[in-house]
Amino acid sequence: MRFRRSPAATADTDVAEPGRGIELRGVGHRYGDRVVLEGIDLQLTEPRVGVIGANGSGKSTFARLLNGLVLPTQGQVLVDGLDTRTQVRAVRRRVGFVFQDPDAQIVHPTVAEDVAYGLENQGVPPDERAARVAEALERYGLAGHADHPAHLLSGGQKQLLAIAGVLVMQPARVVFDEPTTLLDLVNARRVAELIAGLEQQVVVVTHHLDLLDGFDRVLVVDGGRVVEDAPPGPAVAAYRTLAERR
Numbered sequence: 001m002r003f004r005r006s007p008a009a010t011a012d013t014d015v016a017e018p019g020r021g022i023e024l025r026g027v028g029h030r031y032g033d034r035v036v037l038e039g040i041d042l043q044l045t046e047p048r049v050g051v052i053g054a055n056g057s058g059k060s061t062f063a064r065l066l067n068g069l070v071l072p073t074q075g076q077v078l079v080d081g082l083d084t085r086t087q088v089r090a091v092r093r094r095v096g097f098v099f100q101d102p103d104a105q106i107v108h109p110t111v112a113e114d115v116a117y118g119l120e121n122q123g124v125p126p127d128e129r130a131a132r133v134a135e136a137l138e139r140y141g142l143a144g145h146a147d148h149p150a151h152l153l154s155g156g157q158k159q160l161l162a163i164a165g166v167l168v169m170q171p172a173r174v175v176f177d178e179p180t181t182l183l184d185l186v187n188a189r190r191v192a193e194l195i196a197g198l199e200q201q202v203v204v205v206t207h208h209l210d211l212l213d214g215f216d217r218v219l220v221v222d223g224g225r226v227v228e229d230a231p232p233g234p235a236v237a238a239y240r241t242l243a244e245r246r
């Protein structure tokens with residue numbers, strides 16, 4: 001049986017151009033009257049991109065623009081040439097998003113069911129689904145917890161579960177919004193190592209500056225603008241200077 005495609009579904013089949021990375025063109029965002037981002041023009045193609053800045057500077061809003069969770073009120077965000085405004089489903093398939101608080105992301109009663117959820121939505125057949133879930137649980141140290149209630153996991157395990165649920169979908173790029181903020185040192189290090197080992201392009205918003213070791217590019221956001229765009233050393237120095245001026 002054939003289903004008629006909606007115009008939106010047709011747009012989602014547009015061919016992606018992976019070499020273009022993530023592009024922000026003249027991007028601004030306001031919530032009501034309040035301008036929280038403005039004048040952002042960037043092309044992000046590097047494997048490891050960090051985003052730092054003071055509380056309330058606009059980092060989460062920036063991160064959410066990258067997979068269409070937030071649409072820009074000005075300008076355009078393109079992922080591999082796909083517009084977050086008109087091709088959001090295709091963009092979401094390409095860009096995974098890990099929230100600071102894993103409870104925002106864990107929706108199913110057991111660990112295995114939670115990881116399987118996205119695959120089910122994508123129509124992945126049961127056998128393949130089971131194999132991919134088992135592989136993800138093994139890889140992220142959750143194999144022994146498959147049938148456990150997700151809400152009983154520790155904070156660190158929950159974050160690993162949330163990450164497993166995103167990575168099992170094999171997105172081309174992953175955005176992390178403060179992935180280690182709620183974690184103790186051991187789990188924060190574990191998540192940092194996990195991020196370092198990913199083959200995908202990664203964009204990480206963080207207040208943990210150690211997480212940026214080895215990154216290619218770090219953006220410093222201040223008052224809704226990108227005020228520094230440099231390798232980690234100079235970017236962190238610029239951020240410290242800004243903080244001292246406050």
Ligand SMILES: Nc1ncnc2c1ncn2[C@@H]1O[C@H](COP(=O)(O)OP(=O)(O)OP(=O)(O)O)[C@@H](O)[C@H]1O
Pocket residue numbers: 031036053054055056057058059060061062
């Ligand atoms: N849904 C919303 N509605 C209205 N204002 C919002 C909304 N989300 C964020 N804001 C406001 O936008 C500004 C930027 O918020 P954002 O969460 O992007 O900053 P941030 O740099 O990630 O902050 P933090 O480091 O504290 O997480 C803040 O002033 C915030 O209060």
